[in-house]
Amino acid sequence: xxxxxxxxxxxxxxxxxxxxxxxxxxxPMIYTFYISFFNYYLPRPNRxxxxxxxxxxxxxxxxxxxxxxxxxxIFMISSxxxxxxxxxxxxxxxxxxxxxxxxxxxxxxxxLLPMMVAPVVVGYVFRLLYxxxxxxxxxxxxxxxxxxxxxxxSASTSLLSLVIADVWQWTPFVTLVLLxxxxxxxxxxxEAADLDGANLWQKxxxxxxxxxxxxxxxxxxIRMLDSLRELDKVYILTQGGPGTSTTLVTFWSYLNGFKYFxxxxxxxxxxxxxxxxxILATGMAKVLHKEEK
Amino acid sequence: MSKSLTSYIKYFIIFIAVLFFLFxxxxxxxxxxxxxxxxMYYPPLFIPPEFTIKYYIEAFYWLGGEAFxxxxxxxxxxxxxxxxxxxMAGYSxxxxxxxxxxxxxWVLSIRMMPPVAAIVPxxxxxxxxxxxxxxxAIIITHLLVTLPFAIWMMRGFFIDLPLEIEEAxxxxxxxxxxxxxxxxxxxxxxxxxxxxxxxxxFSWNEFVFALVLSRKEAITLPVVIAGTRTQFGIHWPIMTxxxxxxxxxxxxxxxxxxxxLVRGMTLGAVK
Numbered sequence: 392x393x394x395x396x397x398x399x400x401x402x403x404x405x406x407x408x409x410x411x412x413x414x415x416x417x418x419p420m421i422y423t424f425y426i427s428f429f430n431y432y433l434p435r436p437n438r439x440x441x442x443x444x445x446x447x448x449x450x451x452x453x454x455x456x457x458x459x460x461x462x463x464x465i466f467m468i469s470s471x472x473x474x475x476x477x478x479x480x481x482x483x484x485x486x487x488x489x490x491x492x493x494x495x496x497x498x499x500x501x502x503l504l505p506m507m508v509a510p511v512v513v514g515y516v517f518r519l520l521y522x523x524x525x526x527x528x529x530x531x532x533x534x535x536x537x538x539x540x541x542x543x544x545s546a547s548t549s550l551l552s553l554v555i556a557d558v559w560q561w562t563p564f565v566t567l568v569l570l571x572x573x574x575x576x577x578x579x580x581x582e583a584a585d586l587d588g589a590n591l592w593q594k595x596x597x598x599x600x601x602x603x604x605x606x607x608x609x610x611x612x613i614r615m616l617d618s619l620r621e622l623d624k625v626y627i628l629t630q631g632g633p634g635t636s637t638t639l640v641t642f643w644s645y646l647n648g649f650k651y652f653x654x655x656x657x658x659x660x661x662x663x664x665x666x667x668x669x670i671l672a673t674g675m676a677k678v679l680h681k682e683e684k
Numbered sequence: 685m686s687k688s689l690t691s692y693i694k695y696f697i698i699f700i701a702v703l704f705f706l707f708x709x710x711x712x713x714x715x716x717x718x719x720x721x722x723x724m725y726y727p728p729l730f731i732p733p734e735f736t737i738k739y740y741i742e743a744f745y746w747l748g749g750e751a752f753x754x755x756x757x758x759x760x761x762x763x764x765x766x767x768x769x770x771x772m773a774g775y776s777x778x779x780x781x782x783x784x785x786x787x788x789x790w791v792l793s794i795r796m797m798p799p800v801a802a803i804v805p806x807x808x809x810x811x812x813x814x815x816x817x818x819x820x821a822i823i824i825t826h827l828l829v830t831l832p833f834a835i836w837m838m839r840g841f842f843i844d845l846p847l848e849i850e851e852a853x854x855x856x857x858x859x860x861x862x863x864x865x866x867x868x869x870x871x872x873x874x875x876x877x878x879x880x881x882x883x884x885x886f887s888w889n890e891f892v893f894a895l896v897l898s899r900k901e902a903i904t905l906p907v908v909i910a911g912t913r914t915q916f917g918i919h920w921p922i923m924t925x926x927x928x929x930x931x932x933x934x935x936x937x938x939x940x941x942x943x944x945l946v947r948g949m950t951l952g953a954v955k
Contacts, residue, residue: 416794416828419804498702504705508931509905512909524724658804
């Protein structure tokens with residue numbers, strides 16, 4: 392009671408936000424959890440009936456769910472892997488560039504533009520680039536004797552098409568975060584390494600990588616959480632197809648909810664997805680909490 | 685000799701990277717100037733055949749203008765509400781340490797939640813309140829994306845402010861409210877601007893909630909862009925013109941705020 396009186400001002404400032412977040416997030420989540428135990432068909436809400444864990448059991452038995460998980464995992468690992476490799480490479484190049492210079496190069500803001508583009512727009516622009524007969528990508532690949540590929544229209548390349556669009560959009564972000572991490576390393580370390588005649592690879596291996604582990608952990612976690620939410624680009628670029636080749640878990644859950652109207656089933660899938668999110672977010676909290684101390 | 689060779693290689697790689705990141709955006713802009721038939725042209729045209737804003741005008745009259753207006757209303761309201769509440773809650777977290785680290789992080793984690801986990805209940809709720817296809821419904825759901833972000837960002841900015849100034853003001857007899865209003869907020873002004881910019885970008889680009897909750901009256905720009913496919917095949921010039929309309933305000937804001945992009949994009953995780 393005393394604590395409340397002492398902090399009444401702080402609590403007052405906090406209250407409106409907490410109320411809004413409760414309405415838009417906690418309430419829906421509890422409700423999602425609740426209807427995940429029901430057989431709930433959206434057009435006939437009054438006929439919903441309790442079925443216990445059946446939705447969950449059905450999902451875990453459903454091959455399509457595991458396929459969507461597999462697609463999500465492949466998408467996540469390949470796009471984050473590529474973003475990390477390109478991002479680290481570019482960050483090191485840019486670092487070399489910025490050392491001892493206060494004015495940042497003009498091209499840095501330019502490469503940040505992709506992550507500002509709405510994912511829906513990214514999806515369409517890549518459809519345009521991927522056009523089999525008239526697209527510039529196949530045209531350019533033709534010069535080096537590759538293709539033509541049908542990109543999003545073929546099951547063997549559709550997931551790759553999605554990965555390329557994601558790598559295009561998010562590599563700048565990874566680059567930027569890693570660059571900030573590298574720039575925060577004390578320059579004395581690099582000077583000492585220069586005196587000892589260390590080459591670039593040795594500097595990367597023994598100075599940069601060990602000192603930015605935490606930054607790497609944060610950026611990989613943020614990207615993993617984002618990949619689990621990925622829906623917009625799939626919706627525009629491939630609609631989960633051809634067949635099921637690009638059906639990610641979020642998209643499969645969305646389809647069940649808003650196309651097949653199996654709301655209880657979709658809810659149970661969201662809860663499973665939420666559990667994975669919570670595990671990853673807890674990891675991130677640990678990293679951040681250490682940083683703040 | 686070898687020094688200059690490596691620096692040439694370095695610049696060449698940077699050049700290729702910049703090209704890679706800008707080419708799709710360039711392609712979008714030049715497609716807005718190609719007549720429909722020339723989009724389907726081989727070899728593809730890398731330089732627009734004519735400079736015209738014809739398709740922007742067509743896009744504007746074909747739902748684009750309406751959607752632009754809706755997006756602007758929704759995004760502006762969302763940004764203002766999220767920033768004001770974000771300042772209040774962020775200040776409370778930073779100065780009064782309510783909930784320690786874990787309550788603020790819990791707030792932040794709401795932003796990481798997959799939208800599909802909340803969308804069905806929100807749809808049912810909005811349906812029962814007869815709010816489907818209203819600006820209000822979309823604004824409320826956009827707060828789910830922007831408010832946690834604004835709170836976390838502002839918390840970081842307030843933590844960075846020196847405590848001494850505020851303590852001195854307290855000693856001089858300012859009330860807690862005056863300290864916040866007259867001292868902390870002006871000092872955090874750059875942070876507030878950046879937070880507002882990012883709330884704007886998130887709300888402006890958001891797609892899934894707007895798709896599920898709008899029909900006709902409250903339809904936003906990303907939803908209209910997504911819908912160009914189902915209307916009459918894809919009319920590429922109009923579609924890209926609409927995409928460009930969606931990109932331009934955000935590009936402008938991003939270039940203004942580029943110094944703070946990292947902090948905004950990483951939720952303040954890396955300074």
